[in-house]
Amino acid sequence: EDQVTQSPEALRLQEGESSSLNCSYTVSGLRGLFWYRQDPGKGPEFLFTLYSAGEEKEKERLKATLTKKESFLHITAPKPEDSATYLCAVQAGYSSASKIIFGSGTRLSIRP
Amino acid sequence: KAGVTQTPRYLIKTRGQQVTLSCSPISGHRSVSWYQQTPGQGLQFLFEYFSETQRNKGNFPGRFSGRQFSNSRSEMNVSTLELGDSALYLCASSLAENEKLFFGSGTQLSVL
Numbered sequence: 001e002d003q004v005t006q007s008p009e010a011l012r013l014q015e016g017e018s019s020s021l022n023c024s025y026t027v028s029g030l031r032g033l034f035w036y037r038q039d040p041g042k043g044p045e046f047l048f049t050l051y052s053a054g055e056e057k058e059k060e061r062l063k064a065t066l067t068k069k070e071s072f073l074h075i076t077a078p079k080p081e082d083s084a085t086y087l088c089a090v091q092a093g094y095s096s097a098s099k100i101i102f103g104s105g106t107r108l109s110i111r112p
Numbered sequence: 113k114a115g116v117t118q119t120p121r122y123l124i125k126t127r128g129q130q131v132t133l134s135c136s137p138i139s140g141h142r143s144v145s146w147y148q149q150t151p152g153q154g155l156q157f158l159f160e161y162f163s164e165t166q167r168n169k170g171n172f173p174g175r176f177s178g179r180q181f182s183n184s185r186s187e188m189n190v191s192t193l194e195l196g197d198s199a200l201y202l203c204a205s206s207l208a209e210n211e212k213l214f215f216g217s218g219t220q221l222s223v224l
Contacts, residue, residue, distance in 0.1 A: 043202050043215025099168055102155035
């Protein structure tokens with residue numbers, strides 16, 4: 001069964017304290033892995049897409065990496081405005097039958 | 113460029129009633145997908161439409177249905193509402209399959 005697991009469920013960091021969020025997946029036919037950020041009361045907002053193992057993407061304080069079994073979202077020197085829930089999603093399956101499966105998210109809280 | 117618009121923002125219904133939610137995608141986007149988000153289950157895929165055709169369907173009962181119009185606007189319908197249908201319903205649009213999703217702010221449905 002296709003599955004996407006995110007850890008930890010929640011993470012509290014001090015401002016400036018770097019860390020990583022994990023997304024591990026077990027799917028048939030990975031077509032792409034996506035990272036989204038979701039603020040309370042809003043829909044998820046796209047951050048990155050990764051397609052193949054070894055690929056990396058960066059945006060401001062965030063860097064996403066992908067291996068054959070997992071992806072990491074590294075956050076460097078975070079600020080309070082980085083507080084949000086970070087969601088990982090995997091597009092799996094072949095041809096038009098592919099589906100997007102979301103992980104349950106990591107709630108990130110950055111203390112000033 | 114206007115984002116994804118969902119209406120209504122909030123909805124309160126009673127068990128047994130039916131409800132219709134509306135979604136207007138970003139101009140030019142032909143793919144619209146729907147998700148149910150609850151604290152316990154996270155984001156669950158409902159269905160995806162592309163050029164008025166349902167291309168994919170998640171594991172939800174037949175009470176959940178949807179459609180897409182020629183202008184790409186989409187509606188989803190839930191008949192015979194149950195208490196467990198209380199959730200945030202999110203609509204997302206994309207240019208094509210395997211592309212990043214742009215989410216609306218969602219419709220918060222409460223079933224009493």
